[in-house]
Amino acid sequence: MMTEQPAGQVVRFRLAISAEKYLAYYQGHAKNILVRAEDGRKIRFPAHNLRPFLLHDGIYGLFQMRFDHNNKMIELNRLDGG
Secondary structure: OOOOOOOOEEEEEEEEEEHHHHHHHHOOOOOEEEEEOOOOOEEEEEHHHHHHHOEOOEEEEEEEEEEOOOOOEEEEEEOOOO
């Protein structure tokens, strides 16, 4: 009999990172982003995961991250434009 694994957890958070500030991450001066989720948890993840969301003025908006039961990120999506 197969048992279904838990779907994992979902957290939402807002980001407002200017293009200049993100450049420090891009150049490797800082490797991780630390955010406070809407539920109050602090979430740290590699900055390179934000590259797909970088626009000319930076990274802004409401994001949703889903991760598995081992706290490994499964997906990251922007829910709005800012």
